[in-house]
Amino acid sequence: MGNRCNLLSLATALVLGASASAPSYAAGKLNLASLDDGSAHFQRLLVTYAAGSAPRRDAASFQRSIDAAAGTASRALGGKALQFQRLRRTADGTDVVVLNRSLDRVGALAAMRALAADPNVVSVENDIRMVPYLTPNDTSFGQQFGYGAGAGGIRATTAWDTTKGEGTVVAVIDTGVTSHSDLNANVIGGYDFISGDGPNSGLPGNGFFVAVDGNGRDANPADPGDWNDNANICRTGNSSWHGTHVAGTVAAVTNNAKGVAGTAWGAKVVPVRVLGRCGGYGSDIADAITWASGGSVPGVPANPNPADVINLSLGSGAPAACPQIYRTALQGAVARGTVVVVAAGNSDADVTTARNASNQAVGYTMTNCGTVISVGAVTSSGARSSFSNFGTAVDIAAPGSGILSTVNTGTRTPTTEGYASFNGTSMASPHVAGVAALVQSVAPTPLTQEQMRTLLKNTARAFPVSPGAKPIGAGIVNAAAAVQAARTP
Template sequence: MSDRTLRVRKHALAAATVAAVSCVAASAYAADRVNLAALANAQQNDEFIVKHRDGTAARSNAATLQNALNTVSSSFSGKGHALGLKHVRRTSIGADVVRASRKLDRVEAESLMRQIAADPSVEYVEPNARMTAFFTPDDTRFGEQWGYTDADAGINASQAWDVSTGTGVVVAVIDTGIVSHSDLNANIIGGYDFITDATAARDSNGRDSNPADQGDWFVGSDCGVTYNSNSSWHGTHVAGTIAAVTNNAKGVSGTAYNAKVVPVRVLGRCGGTLADIADAITWASGGTVSGIPANPNPAEVINMSLGGSGACGSTYQAAIDGAVSRGVTVVVAAGNNNGNASNARPANCTGVITVGAVDSAGARSVWSSTQKSNYGTVVDVAAPGSNILSTLNAGTTTPGAESYASYGGTSMATPHVAGVVALLQAKATTPKTPAEIETLLKNTVKPFPSTPDQLIGAGIVDAKAALDALGGGNPNPGTQTYSNGTDYNIPDNNTTGVSSSIAVSGRTGNAPSNASVSINVIHPYKGDLIVDLIAPDGSVYNLHNRTGSSGDNVSGTFTVNLSSETLNGSWKLRAADRAAQDVGRIDTWSVTF
């Protein structure tokens, strides 16, 4: 008897196998009733919430419910260990809390939840996840710091602080120096004044160990411009955004408020010189500068909210290369001239993280008709840079009373990112390289609310998402399971077939050589099907190629060597039906790596 005849007979018997078909249909939709996303927030789970449908026996009878749980636990295929399931209580919404007899890791928990959901009477199942309060500091002006919490353009700092606060990380702020401020002083350590010109430094002695900001005010004719300027206290404002003392019932909060700031003074009257800034980069990162004592507090992060026009140049690049070689992440401002940042330095230097600015609507920051955030392909990420409140000083020339004020510029966006880098390094079990930090930030950005009028990076930095990818939300980021439970109908006798996609982001490096791909493709004749896994770069890995002359469905777990593939991107499962008569669907699939 031919295979095709067998298939015709099998179809004729279908009406007599309603119960079997019902079971297949029930399992086909099980994935839609399993909340796997919640597994990312806990390393182990032992309690689950199970909701049975109204009118089912398990919903109305406690003994029936326990019997159903016993059936699942007796057939549970975990890691070779027995498992018991016990009904704990019924919730106000009619769902039941059930507890396993031991802690389950993510893989076991997913398997158990799928087995529970295979029962057609189950409406849904999810972990009984533990929630915590997001830390909200009591700083009196925290509510004005939109850059931390704004839904459209904030960096999700409040959520990030439940994971990391920057403890143990040193950030060097290469800027105008520092003025005393009670909302900042406790987080300031060491520092140095690298301004060689005593006149520009205004301290009469050129370079010294005192990074105090003497004021950068000037008369236009002194600096070759047509305007005068009061002192900016720029370095103090930047430092406050990074590490203002937090939860002290006053003032503002810092992005990484338990980090320490080393102020490095390079900007005085009329700015600062390239040679001085290059030496400051070297010293701040733990390198040697002739005639200057070694930095007792080498930085893991350098913030440079400064710049000028022109190509990066050999001096800048050499200093930055040295810092990067010592494992220091260098974060720089894109500039405010409404131009391409490829013409601004150090924004255009290699090895730095270049930061553009957004306002509270998530749009490219505009400060005047001529001052807007620089843009272009050298800009890596964006961060809040309009109306940013931080620590300051009221003196117009020399230091006066401490104060707070709002500034705008990519100078203000940059310390948000430097602070997030400090959060990441504080959380990392081993320090991340500058390249790893850059990749992590780019892969976890918050999308712009609308497409910016010019390119200002991959998106808006998201501190919590970056920490989650590092391991803040998932303590075992090295192994994660990504799933798609949406049904995709497979066209009959069609070479193109249909694809189901899974987006992977926030990961670093390549996929492993033993990636696990689990699939459930519903089809009455698997000999018709070709099923492939397609990597983000388009590489095809065949999982099933028309094998088997009879039998329903292509289901199972495949181990695939994906070591040549980058983890991040869109992974696809493609199923093509290469013969006429039968149709099916991609029911659910997942990939673990």
């Protein structure tokens, strides 16, 4: 974030000037915090003149004062002329001044400083925009402890008063998604990257055992189900609808009087299918990471909706060194400006103490791949979830126990839509991916991966229940504090 702050400081210095012509004022006159009301543009300022002063008593003196300020601000901004006009005077004698055009934060600060240069001015501030505090009316919102102000919550309800993640895209690289009326409106594009097992794989299904849908890569990211009856190949069980659940946690349609809420419900989700029956292949996952972040994959059309954030609620079932194919894909994604968030894993194991033959720490894939933000899980009390992996490579924690979200009710293929509570760091990771989307939606310039990691860790809320010898990061992700920090240079 340092570069952005430096650039903003430079821009402010250029705009406001350190020259002899810069307006002189007492710093205490300016209420700078009033600019932090969630607005991107400013056009109304509040000016209070001292009681008994000429501008307070006389309309002509008032007009001369604000005309002079408009001229000073126009010269400082170097653009077309600004005009100030009094809209009305409030009950306490403060004047509401309207500008003839809207200004960004730097421009508004220049206008405020120009007004404050009149020695008769007592204070200048932005006419802050107030909005209702939002509590979504989704029927099951009361069961979603993760968004609130409780011990295990991420304070999303406060962050939503500033942003819902509008304008951002989150790629959910997972099992694909099923049609769901509480999710569909926020789903765009997507791709199925499961290329098949190969005709000589030894798996049943004519080379498409994992794919289930009977074909290879295509532009249909729908989840056909991932059930398995063959215990000789992998664990048996019904379809998980894992990707639909994760996508709902990121951006379920919210405040629609039904179902559940999503973390960044103004964002859009690009579903990328890489996991089928018995999981998925690293080569497909690596290609999916590249494609989702806007990179080129041979034989696959370009992604028209490159992701601001990628969520990877997947990994290996045992400690393993990060495959180079993942490292390359992840490094490329980060270089293209995508933030990558991953689940730490559900083995109640230290991701940093596994060792290879050279006695090097290898950890769990994907946490050990370096250029990722790794997420552990907490319960509603803020305690570490018993299954959550831990260790110094885990960056931050989020709700992961008893997380209610969108699913399908079919045991094999999709049938009707529904809701279910799941446990796992797979459920924690999309909370953080959603917070990253909220942050990117308000940041003056997009944060890099390392800037996002630093911001999320620095704004995290302390654990109400200490993880003790099993650390799961800097604290519980705090959406409200992260959004505020992103908006404040």
